[in-house]
Amino acid sequence: MRIGVLTGGGDVPGLNPAIQAITRQAARLGWDVVGIKRGWAGLLRFDMDNPVESADKWLMPLTPQSVRAIDRTGGTILQTSRTNPLAVPAAALPEFLKGSLGGDAVDCTPHVLAVLEHLEIDALIPIGGVDTLAYAAHLKSQGVKVNAVPKTMDNDVFGTDYCIGFSTAVSRSVDAINALRTPTGSHERIGVVELFGRKSGETALMSGYLSDADRVLIAEVPVDMEQLAEKLMADRAASPSNYAMMVVSEGARLKGHDTVEYGEVDATGHRRLGGIGDVIGEEFKRLTGTGVISQRLAYMMRAGTPDALDTMVARSFGAMAVQLLDEGKHGLMVAIRDGNYESVESDICIKGQRGVDVDAFYDPGEYRPHIQNMDGRPMFFS
Numbered sequence: 001m002r003i004g005v006l007t008g009g010g011d012v013p014g015l016n017p018a019i020q021a022i023t024r025q026a027a028r029l030g031w032d033v034v035g036i037k038r039g040w041a042g043l044l045r046f047d048m049d050n051p052v053e054s055a056d057k058w059l060m061p062l063t064p065q066s067v068r069a070i071d072r073t074g075g076t077i078l079q080t081s082r083t084n085p086l087a088v089p090a091a092a093l094p095e096f097l098k099g100s101l102g103g104d105a106v107d108c109t110p111h112v113l114a115v116l117e118h119l120e121i122d123a124l125i126p127i128g129g130v131d132t133l134a135y136a137a138h139l140k141s142q143g144v145k146v147n148a149v150p151k152t153m154d155n156d157v158f159g160t161d162y163c164i165g166f167s168t169a170v171s172r173s174v175d176a177i178n179a180l181r182t183p184t185g186s187h188e189r190i191g192v193v194e195l196f197g198r199k200s201g202e203t204a205l206m207s208g209y210l211s212d213a214d215r216v217l218i219a220e221v222p223v224d225m226e227q228l229a230e231k232l233m234a235d236r237a238a239s240p241s242n243y244a245m246m247v248v249s250e251g252a253r254l255k256g257h258d259t260v261e262y263g264e265v266d267a268t269g270h271r272r273l274g275g276i277g278d279v280i281g282e283e284f285k286r287l288t289g290t291g292v293i294s295q296r297l298a299y300m301m302r303a304g305t306p307d308a309l310d311t312m313v314a315r316s317f318g319a320m321a322v323q324l325l326d327e328g329k330h331g332l333m334v335a336i337r338d339g340n341y342e343s344v345e346s347d348i349c350i351k352g353q354r355g356v357d358v359d360a361f362y363d364p365g366e367y368r369p370h371i372q373n374m375d376g377r378p379m380f381f382s
Contacts, residue, residue, distance in 0.1 A: 001031040001325065004121040005062065007076040008039030008083065008132030012151050012165025013306030014314035015076040018127055020067040021318030027064045029326055034121065035060035039128070040135060041083040043112045045094045051118070059119075071311065074304045085112050086135055113142060123330060125321045127151055129163070130349055133333065137347035145330040147321040148346045151314075153301055156200035156355060159348035160335035161380060164317065166203065167309040169196070169301040173207035176297050177245060185241040189291040190232055190284060194277030196301055197249035200355040203301075205362065205381055208247035209369040215244070217280070219251030220356050221364045225280070228367055229287045236290070248277045316341060339379070356381060 005022055007015050019035070026033045036042035042058040060078060070077050087105040090098075097111060116124070123145035126136045129152035136148045150157040151164035177193050184191035193213075195204045201218020208216030214235040217223055235244035253276065281292035306314065317334045324332055324343055332343040356362055361381040363370040371381075 001026075001029070001122045002120055003031060003033045003322070003325070004036050004116070004119070004124045005033060005078065006036040006039050006042060006124070006126050006128075007078050007080045007151075008126060008128035008135075009080060009152070010082075010129070010302065011075045011080050012153055012302050012310075013074045013168040013304060014164035014310035015078075015127060015151065016067075016070040016073055017306065017311050017314040018149055018151075018164060018318035019062065019077065020071050021315040022125055022322055023062040023067045024064050025319045025322040029322070031322075033062040034119065035062045035078045038079045038081040039083050039132065040085050040112075040126075041081040043115045044083060044085045044088065044108055046115045046119075047094065047096045048115060048118050049096065071315075072305065074302070074306065082131070084131065084135060085109060086138060109138065109142060112139070113144070116144065123147065123325050125149060125318075127164070129154070130157055133157065133346065133349045137350055140331045140346050145325070146332075146346055147324050147330055147343075148333040148349075149317045149321055150333060150335065150349070153203055154197050154200050155202050155380060156198075156353075157333075157349050158352040158354045159333060159344045160337065161339075161378060162313060162336040164310055164314045165302065165306075166380070167313075168304075168307045169203055170206050170210065171307050172301050172303070173203065173247075173297060174211045176295070176300065177207060177211040177213060177247060180293065180295055181243070181245060184245060184293050185239075185243040187291060187293065188236075188242040189293050190236065190281075191243065191245040192248060192277045192281045192284075192292055192294045193246070194248045194250055194275075194294070194296040194298075196298070198251045199353065201249040201251065201362075202354075202356050202381060204247050204249035204252075205356055205369055209371060209381075211245070211247070213245045213247045213368075215246045215367045216362075216369055217246070217248045217252040217276075217367060218356055218358075218362060219249045219253075220358055221362065221367075222253055222255040223280070223367065224255050225283050226287065228280075229284050231367065232284065233288055233290065246280075248280060250276060252276050252280075254279070254283075
């Protein structure tokens with residue numbers, strides 16, 4: 001068997017250990033592995049009329065020797081992109097496809113299928129978040145053998161309790177929040193730390209809970225700014241060092257306002273999120289006259305090597321995806337559910353929305369985690 005592996009969407013720590021595990025497990029079975037570079041773009045932009053040059057640019061042969069030490073670094077050796085072959089703007093089509101395909105948003109799936117056949121790829125293992133895995137589910141419906149691996153710092157892929165990258169993102173965030181207590185306390189201000197989290201506030205909730213932040217704003221609950229300001233001023237007054245810390249999910253929003261976005265719409269239909277921390281900080285200063293230290297952690301959450309949990313899950317997910325193929329099982333997504341490794345239908349990722357269980361784990365009136373009665377509750381607050 002010849003397996004294709006790709007990583008799509010944002011990078012996270014743990015991708016390389018997953019790639020390593022896939023390659024090693026396939027090699028034990030005598031199978032070949034080819035890395036497809038830059039996510040779905042590698043298949044979209046592969047020119048079958050120019051195969052040698054395309055292979056140099058878009059493919060990477062993977063062997064146990066070539067992946068021997070990649071688990072020691074973060075990111076992905078295959079590189080990544082935000083690409084959706086199901087709806088490619090006409091202007092973004094590869095030159096060799098322009099003129100042969102028409103429309104404002106072009107479905108390039110026929111080309112992707114032809115490339116897979118040309119490359120003699122028998123099965124795909126895509127590693128990605130909701131958008132990447134949604135296209136994998138589409139390929140499944142077209143007859144492609146796919147076993148998907150979920151990754152995202154937001155931990156919001158529906159159908160699994162855990163995604164590669166989540167633990168490391170929380171660990172990085174907790175370290176940063178606690179480090180920022182030093183300047184915030186020294187200047188007697190309010191610290192506002194903005195974290196990734198488009199639709200799910202799970203990363204912010206967990207990070208705020210573990211760093212013992214005074215208030216945590218999540219994507220699921222709109223914010224009353226005057227109420228929040230009053231609570232933060234009380235937090236500051238109650239602190240011996242006369243400061244307070246707040247964690248904000250990038251998808252959080254003020255009541256009556258939309259989420260803060262900027263830039264052009266990307267290939268997956270999203271604009272960039274970010275800046276709500278600065279907006280809240282400025283509004284807080286206007287209401288109270290108190291200084292703010294605002295820090296958007298952003299890509300530092302996904303920088304560097306994975307922690308032990310992400311390394312363990314990544315290796316397990318990667319090996320499991322290959323093992324399932326060896327058992328003749330495909331059209332699946334590897335997952336963790338109720339503390340166990342499981343396989344679920346690959347299109348489950350588009351059948352629901354994963355986020356914080358507000359009733360169980362959050363006090364929307366106090367804007368902070370409400371973690372009680374943990375017996376029988378899920379480990380990751382969702």
